[in-house]
Amino acid sequence: MNPIIDAHIHLDLYEESFRKQMLSELDQNSIIHLIAVSNDLNSCLKNLTWSMQEQRIKPALGFHPEQSLPSKEEAEKIADLIRRYEKHIVAIGEVGLPYYTRQDHPEIHVPPYLDLLEHFLRLANELDKPVVLHAIYEDADLVCDLLEKHQINHAHFHWFKGSPSTIKRMINNRFFISVTPDCLYEEEIHDLIKQYPLDLIMVETDGPWPFDGPFEHLATHPKMIHDSVRKISELKNQAIETVYDLLYKNTVKFYRLNRNE
Template sequence: MSPKPDDMPQTTGPATEALPEIVDSHCHLDFPDFDGELPEIIARARAAGVTRMVTICTKLHTEANVRAIAEAYEGVFYAAGTHPMRAGEEKMTSVEELVALARHPKFVGLGETGLDYHYSADSAEAQKTSLRIHIEAARQTRLPLIIHSRDADADMAQILTEEFHAGAFTCVMHCFTSSPELAKAALDLGFYLSMSGITAFPKSQEIRDIFAAAPLDRILVETDAPYLAPPPHRGRRNEPAYTAHTARRGAEVFGLSYPDFAAQTSANFDRLFWKAARTPQVPA
């Protein structure tokens, strides 16, 4: 399912102008949607200016597969955790297990973890337990937590606030589509919000308004590929190259040029995902 050349993100200005670099902070390169195509997928991403990407493991028994992808490709990093929709069926992880995984040089974040009551409300207690385990691992490793939250705003805000006051950690609310109240709770704790392709959907003005009210230095961009492709690819398989489409819409939200928005979100990524930064520095 290779896109046609005119479907790819395009540069503006002279042909010799350098393409702004951008980061896909959340994708799933191990999913079967990409089987047999990873070299081409990653080449298209680089051609679109997406020079770094974080591929996310959602079930810890598949961590070795995700790690192998990160090891095989320059600019590809990985995170691992138990997705909240899997918390009721997967073996409960431990802080020790997550801390041990985090020693790998390309392991850059914990998760995705979180709460999902839309599809998996019956496993709410297991999700909460799993989330708190991931939070403690984030504290100990000083790596960012990657949060999935759906239809669980009140519990999510409560847990993040309680746990943060018990001991600081860093966090990104991935693919943020929740309420202004949860956005404020996360931002008040110093956390980050990540724009996915949903931000670029025509009917997503309420989500764009939430982002527009957030501090620019707390914004990331992502694909969540293979899901949530932004226009003009909506309804088709998403891939990291399409980060550029979402980022162009994000630039409009903040009234910035695309190069300036790309530079700012890349700097934000470097600050949060410090192990994947251009110049890695352990946070104080």
């Protein structure tokens, strides 16, 4: 089995027993690293702790946008952690804009979320850290505006979905995307994979988020990304070995993992 990296997973959202089982099965599934993104301050602390116990866990610290805004104190504590552990973490994330929350609550005021995101982007610039982004559809253009404003090139749009014009803009900026196991059954993602350059793609689970299709009723596990790689190979009409190799190298390069071993 070829080596691969799960480029986006929420380890702290798994039940402890399943998380331990999952970690014990990484070797047999050729999962070399997990990019463990954070949701809030408590999540940041957990990911830091686990990453110091298990070198395959590579932490990213941030505040997930699909929730109420953090207090000023929490935001400052997260920023302090990022600065204190800048040599240990691989990225700032997950950060972005609350697209799904606004579908249910359109009254949500967006500017404070933009301010928080810009706060993290300034920090990424200051520390020269990659950014892991939650930004889809029209939100992606707002985020691209900020990335261009701050001249940030090291951006990863996880589980991305967007318009052809946004896709073109992101490709021109050489921004990375990652796809989840829903690439096996979502036509929208099939089209995205066909359009996006393979050297700007990574694979992820966004676990423990559940999936449909062949994964219905299954707990999300990093081993599922092997199915994603096979689907990408089919859609790109490229040899599976070539696709594995490039996806792996893309993730190592983007997250500078050779510097963090």
